[in-house]
Amino acid sequence: MPSISIIGAGHVGRVLGRLFHEAQVFELRDIVARSGSSAAAGVAWIGAGRASGYPQLQPADVFLLAVSDDQIEEACASLAASVALAGAVVFHCSGALASERLRAARAAGAAVASIHPIRSFADVDAVVAGFTGTWCGAEGDEHALAVLEPAFAAIGARTVKIDAAAKTIYHAAAVFASNYLVTILDAALRAYQAAGIPEEIARELALPLAEESMRNVFRLGAAPALSGPIARGDLATVERQQAAVSAWDSATGALYAALIPPTQSLAARKPHS
Numbered sequence: 526m527p528s529i530s531i532i533g534a535g536h537v538g539r540v541l542g543r544l545f546h547e548a549q550v551f552e553l554r555d556i557v558a559r560s561g562s563s564a565a566a567g568v569a570w571i572g573a574g575r576a577s578g579y580p581q582l583q584p585a586d587v588f589l590l591a592v593s594d595d596q597i598e599e600a601c602a603s604l605a606a607s608v609a610l611a612g613a614v615v616f617h618c619s620g621a622l623a624s625e626r627l628r629a630a631r632a633a634g635a636a637v638a639s640i641h642p643i644r645s646f647a648d649v650d651a652v653v654a655g656f657t658g659t660w661c662g663a664e665g666d667e668h669a670l671a672v673l674e675p676a677f678a679a680i681g682a683r684t685v686k687i688d689a690a691a692k693t694i695y696h697a698a699a700v701f702a703s704n705y706l707v708t709i710l711d712a713a714l715r716a717y718q719a720a721g722i723p724e725e726i727a728r729e730l731a732l733p734l735a736e737e738s739m740r741n742v743f744r745l746g747a748a749p750a751l752s753g754p755i756a757r758g759d760l761a762t763v764e765r766q767q768a769a770v771s772a773w774d775s776a777t778g779a780l781y782a783a784l785i786p787p788t789q790s791l792a793a794r795k796p797h798s
Contacts, residue, residue: 526552527586527672531574532600534558534567536646537618538591540653542571544680551676554585570649579607587672588635590617590627597622602629610635614669618642621696623689624665631666638665639692640673642682643699657681664689709784710735712777719773748794755788756795 529551531538538556545551553574558564564576577583582604592600597617604615611634615627620641627637641662646652661677663670663684674684687695710731717727741750754762763785771778 526550528552528554529587529589530555530557530577530582530585531567531589531591532557532604533589533591533596534563535591536649536652537642538589539567539570540646540649540656541589541591541618541642541680542567542574543653544656545676546571546573548680550679551587554583555581557582579603582608584608585613587614587616587676588630590615592617594619594622597626598629601627605629605633605635609633614638614672616640616665616669616673620662620699621693623692624669625689636666636669636672638663638669638673639689640677640684658683660685662687662695664692709780712780715774715777716770748791749796751788751791751795755785756792758792 526549529542529545531542531553534556542553542556546553553571555577556564556567556571556574557577557579558567561576561578564578568574568576585608588604588610590597590600590604597619601615601617604610610630613630613635614637615630615635616624616638617627618641619626619639620643622639624637624639627635631637639662642656643660643662644652657680659682661682661684663674663677664687665673670686677684713731713735714724714727717730718724722730738750738752744750754760754766767778767781767785770781
């Protein structure tokens, strides 16, 4: 069984460590964290490995840098200075940064990659229980991916190759699909309340609209799913709404205005019936 050491004992490192251990994909070796107690807690939760630090690192076949984005390059440099990496695989799980940030490991003879699980790790127990089917964006050196893609398949993941040069756009896609969607729905709920509708009823009004729109996008595609005044070419209604929303709340009015041009472009792609 190939071996793996994990730098970072937060949610991602713990979840992947346990999944790899339970599926007998890798032999867990060292777990490194900011403190000895954090490393020990990670070992206890994973159920394998040993709490360690950079000076005590053993050689391993694979090293996972499960640290925050702003710590990846520093952690990689510390790893390369602490243990021989020739022939090893080093990877991180950032959705925003490409594998080229692991240049210190590559210079030391390692193959590098990035494997980004596209899901929230807030509830670690739930992620472990439901990891099967999780999509992971993958990019990096051919040898590293040849090792890591089968390993992730063994814990139920599905990998998709992404363009490393477009990693930031790839991550922005998740922000649009998740974070900004919440922002837009918040604007809808606040607008309903501005019209005198209690919040709990506003949620009931918005829910079927949002759910049906989501279903249509993923069933038909975005352009065919578009409805409303812009799709109908009713720009007079759009202008009245923008003026009314801006008078009520300038920031939300600016959001409404910013969404008009891309929605017009989307409407232009809508197939004619």
